[in-house]
Amino acid sequence: MTPDGESYITLALSPATELTTDDIHRATAGLAAEAVIVQLDLPPEPVTTLLSHRRAPIVVGNLVPNPDLDPRLLAELDVLVVNQHEAAAILRTTAGNPLDAAAALQRLGPRTVVVTAGPNGAAFTDPHGSGTVPAPAVPVVDTTGAGDAFLGSLALDLARHTPLPDAITTAVQAGSHTVGHSGAHTTTHQIS
Numbered sequence: 396m397t398p399d400g401e402s403y404i405t406l407a408l409s410p411a412t413e414l415t416t417d418d419i420h421r422a423t424a425g426l427a428a429e430a431v432i433v434q435l436d437l438p439p440e441p442v443t444t445l446l447s448h449r450r451a452p453i454v455v456g457n458l459v460p461n462p463d464l465d466p467r468l469l470a471e472l473d474v475l476v477v478n479q480h481e482a483a484a485i486l487r488t489t490a491g492n493p494l495d496a497a498a499a500l501q502r503l504g505p506r507t508v509v510v511t512a513g514p515n516g517a518a519f520t521d522p523h524g525s526g527t528v529p530a531p532a533v534p535v536v537d538t539t540g541a542g543d544a545f546l547g548s549l550a551l552d553l554a555r556h557t558p559l560p561d562a563i564t565t566a567v568q569a570g571s572h573t574v575g576h577s578g579a580h581t582t583t584h585q586i587s
Contacts, residue, residue, distance in 0.1 A: 414441045423450040429554030435460040446471040459484045470504030478511045493518035516567050528563045530571050537577045545570035
């Protein structure tokens, strides 16, 4: 975590541990899920395989796409979820208004875009409109896992057919709860 409370992540990639198209075929054969989350920063071959052969009614993409991923595949996403810094990287700009970023990202193809903004909550745009969801003021101990808690909560609620603004509200609450303790772990109580 940086001194200003932002997450800082370093990745060490290894070909021995990278996801392959065979891994995708094995993992999705017979899959009966309402929602699938795909990490767009993975090598393009497995991501393309997953996006080209939908196995769930809802496909959520996360993170800055791998530079070699065909940008037209973003149209295969039902929801793109990125933070403000990732949005700026995709749009090749500086981090600005998350609602403006969501609108600009939607023009790249995804039907719905959610841009998380840390202590400022999240902004979204979809075919029915756009809006923002504020985050509660909470003391930040560690941001590890906040994005994962947000993403998991959002995907679960969307799979349950929860309206998007309500799903984002619950996801913001989940992410906000996560930053109040050190390290990532499973919450012991349900977020309401």
